[in-house]
Amino acid sequence: MHLFCRCGQSMTLSFRMLVFENMYQIDLVPILECEDCSYYELIPSIKQDVTRLLAELKEQSREGRVVFTSVNELASVLYDIYKSGQELLEVSSFNTFLVEKCEERINLLLDLYGYASRAGDADWMEEISFRLAALSSFVKKRQFLETK
Numbered sequence: 001m002h003l004f005c006r007c008g009q010s011m012t013l014s015f016r017m018l019v020f021e022n023m024y025q026i027d028l029v030p031i032l033e034c035e036d037c038s039y040y041e042l043i044p045s046i047k048q049d050v051t052r053l054l055a056e057l058k059e060q061s062r063e064g065r066v067v068f069t070s071v072n073e074l075a076s077v078l079y080d081i082y083k084s085g086q087e088l089l090e091v092s093s094f095n096t097f098l099v100e101k102c103e104e105r106i107n108l109l110l111d112l113y114g115y116a117s118r119a120g121d122a123d124w125m126e127e128i129s130f131r132l133a134a135l136s137s138f139v140k141k142r143q144f145l146e147t148k
């Protein structure tokens, strides 16, 4: 668990724009930041998604800014928590809180899915399934701050 910075201070949830090779900008990436020494690091469970997105951007030679919270459902839930000012919860309770918030989002997406299904909108259904899958796998693992 990466609860504390190498300087000994606790780290809090924050968001930041990451720029790779001066070309690819990924905005609103959730990070853990130390208030004391300005060191920050990517959240382990998000890291591979950022890496995958960057690889996709490179493949498509898509320069410019991509908003991570609009393509990553977990980041989107984290951003809601952040905006509501609840990121300062104790880290020990944060994981449980995050899982609850993810479950709320899953229920919302399931409602949307039903709606899309009744409307017979296959593209929309597919998009919702994709968003659901990412959250479901996270909720199953329940490991926000660990890499496995």
Ligand SMILES: [Zn+2]
Pocket (backbone or CB within 6 Å): 005, 006, 007, 008, 009, 034, 035, 036, 037, 038, 039
């Ligand atoms: Zn520090």
